[in-house]
Amino acid sequence: MLFSYTNALLLLALLSIIAITRTLLLALRNPLNRLPGPWHTKLTNLRLKLAVLTGRRIHYIHTLHQLYGPYVRISPTEIAVNDPQGSKLIHGVGSSFEKSAWYDDLTVMERPTLFTMKDKKSHAARRKLFARGFSKSNLKGHWEGVVKGKVELAVTKILEDARRRGGVVDVLKWFTLMASDVSSHLMFGESFRTLEKGEVNEFIRVITLALKGNGIGAELPLVRAIGKRLPLKITRELWQTNEIMDEYARIAVRNMKATGGGKNIFANMMAESEKGEEGALDDRDVEVEATALFVAGTDTTAVSLTYLIWAVLGRPDLRVQLENEVSTLPQGFTDADAEKLPLLNAVIEETMRLYGAAPGMLPRIVPPGGVDLGGYYISQGMTVTTHAYSAHRDPAVFPDPLEYIFDQTFVEDLLLT
Ligand code: HEM
Structure with a gap:
């Protein structure tokens, strides 16, 4: 009985060693190793999972982007992307990146x-x-x-x-x-x-x-x-x-x-x-x-x-300006009338930028042949994920990302785009 118990323990130890060695070897050989990111992301997605389960994923990823830049490894097979060029390639019209499992x-x-x-x-x-x-x-x-x-x-x-x-x-x-x-x-x-x-x-x-x-x-x-x-x-x-x-x-x-x-x-x-x-x-x-x-x-x-x-x-000045603008709408106004109000539209855009209801992950799979993204080669089958939360707070795009902007310059810029 003792013999078989010891054998079982030995077998368990051996299997554990094989599993750990295999994980380490795979981790060492993974071409994603060139990407920046916390060391543990080479081995496991557990930290990411914890962030998801505690409802903190977007904040965790945003901190990683602030620490490591626009391309960050977040698990053995997943990269977070916060780069307008990269996002365009991943999500743009005609993109060959499919939605992930x-x-x-x-x-x-x-x-x-x-x-x-x-x-x-x-x-x-x-x-x-x-x-x-x-x-x-x-x-x-x-x-x-x-x-x-x-x-x-x-x-x-x-x-x-x-x-x-x-x-x-x-x-x-x-x-x-x-x-x-x-x-x-x-x-x-x-x-x-x-x-x-x-x-x-x-x-x-x-x-x-x-x-x-x-x-x-x-x-x-x-x-x-x-x-x-x-x-x-x-x-x-x-x-x-x-x-x-x-x-x-x-x-x-x-x-x-x-x-x-x-x-x-x-x-x-x-x-x-x-x-x-x-x-x-x-x-x-x-x-x-x-x-x-x-x-x-x-x-x-x-x-x-x-x-x-x-x-x-929360912004009394804005509230007064917006009420004044909205009060210019004719009786029985339509959607087309509302579309012409610059401040109202700026407020909608700015709310969607900072507080839009879907700021989280949009995971996509790298197509056959792999891709070059931001100077890194990413092999096929890997997951590349963008997050609107970080994209909308990118200082390279929005110089003062946390400011809720509704001044005239912003409104005029918006109407030009
Ligand atoms: C403020 C409101 C909304 C926000 C913030 C929002 C956000 C989003 C986002 C971020 C996606 C991409 C999801 C992904 O690829 O995983 C999406 C897709 C989608 N949304 Fe919305 N959405 C809104 C309103 C709506 C409404 C009102 C409808 C339908 C009546 C709708 C229907 C869809 C559909 C069908 C898709 C999938 C599109 C596709 O894959 O081609 N959404 N939405």
């Missing part, structure tokens, strides 16, 4: 969507199909009135709430409900009417949990694998396809096919798709895309708007 973890329903599709060809075909539905003329022609109605209702609700609570109001809550109602109307074909009810519905509750489940699963796959098998309501909602989601998603198809003209953004896409065009959508695609678009457009809009209000209220 991380996007698979964001898939809430089993099929890929425009947001998560990795294959360039399928993505381009789907995007072409969506371009019609999301064109400025289609959005203004079909949906401006819908959006305006919800915005006006949200403003009424915010005012009522503020009056009830002595001037204090949770604008994030009302903007979330407003964006949910706009998104549900456009994607599903009927509003969830959360503004009227003053609270989220069951669909939003379950999708929020499923997204949390994805986030946890992406970083801790073992936790997800075990959780999936547990017979608990919470783990089911975090990690299993949900009937409530499917039920709502089916509304999108029903309204798309409604007689007398489809009632959602998919109606005219589907007309094209029925002609057998490449990237055509079937009913299930519409269900998953409607859900994904709801997710993509709701919290992002609500969070960005909340930051905008916060940024303006």
